[in-house]
Amino acid sequence: MEWRASHILIKDRELANTVLKKCKSGGNFSALAKEHSTCPSKSKGGDLGWFGPGQMVHEFEGAVKRMRTGGISNLVRTQFGFHIIKKTGER
DSSP states (O other): OOEEEEEEEESOHHHHHHHHHHHHTTOOHHHHHHHHOOSGGGGGTTEEEEEOTTSSOHHHHHHHHHSOTTOBOOOEEETTEEEEEEEEEEO
8 A cells, every 4th residue: 555645844833733724724735835844845835755654654654544535634743743744645
């Protein structure tokens, strides 16, 4: 099994919650990633491409596995900060 996802990585929980609300209320995920994410993937609108088991940190992978394609996660905390994840594919 492989998954495809985009994410927005933010260190500050308060800002992450604000961005999450914008995402969940129909905001443009890619534009919000470019504006707010601290991950280099922000230049691609947060797109991480395809990845398989064990390629992402445990908390991130677990969240993606539980999501439906097209869904947006609640905040997922890892050692890198707070992620807002959009699952874009599964194969």
